[in-house]
Amino acid sequence: MDETDREWVERRAINVLGHELRTPVTTVRGLAELLAAGVEPDLQAELVDRLLRNARRLEGLVDDLLAAAEVTTALPVGPAGPVDVADQVRALWPGPGLDVVGDEVLWVRDLSVRRILGAAFDNARAYGSLPVTVTVSRDDHQVRTVVDSPGPRLPPEDVRLAVEPFWRGERAVTTAPGLGVGLTVARILAEHEGGRLWVEERPEGGLLTLFELPAATAGH
């Protein structure tokens, strides 16, 4: 990322943060004040439900921000263990529209894998079309996972800056909520687990999200 990109991303960050944070904050305050003033029981149940959903959304935004800022306290802790990639994929995307090719077992923290896959899938939903194909292969001590998400041809800067914080592709800005830090968080998590993550332009249009993580070995 050069200096011009950095300035652009910083300016963008203020807008994105303002927009994405203000909506749940507005809703939480407004709903809490209505509930404090007292409303009919039926309406109360509905408003409490909406209040909780927005409080959870705020919590998720804070998690994303902390992880994106590489605040280590927000990163998963605890010991690594065996994690089956295909099982995690199917748990996160149980319905149709996704194919899994291959399967391997990683030696990582399962929360990291769920968040990495979650970010790749969120991106696929925001940008792409179905089906998404996840290909898992092993090369010695590393397992490579490729999330192949077909879609429109992306501007080069969308591909180049996709893993930088607060970058939001032109389509995502108006079609999907979020801070634009999902793939940044995923990259940090992959590095936290001793691996790496990057994106590539899909030749036929769309995006490839690739990550390599340590494989479970006989020694584990």
Added chain:
Amino acid sequence: MTGDPAGLITVVIADDEPDVRRLLEVQFGLDGRFTVVGLAADGAEALSLVGALRPDAVVMDLLMPGVNGFSAIATLQESFPEIGVVAYTGVAGDYVRAEMAARNVEVVLKSGDLRPLAQAVRRAVGR
């Protein structure tokens, strides 16, 4: 405009966030001076509702998918100049402020407090 029989200010709300739409609907309803007659998730839906319902005012989010608030406000002012418009947005940088000032549209930042928005809607409809 058909007008509300009880003299309430009729409002269409356009916002792509369902919880914001619902919050404003309840808040305006409880305020006692307004009645929300339509809810739209984007600019195109807002224009369609306005054509059918002819409200006194439209509260328009700016960043929405499809037809965004900027385009919808331009069309609205051209087709329905008698209807009051307030831009309701999470962030308002220089571009937003200049653009809305040029259109004589008041900008209100999103907040859990209805009062600034309610006052802006009343100013927009001259009541």
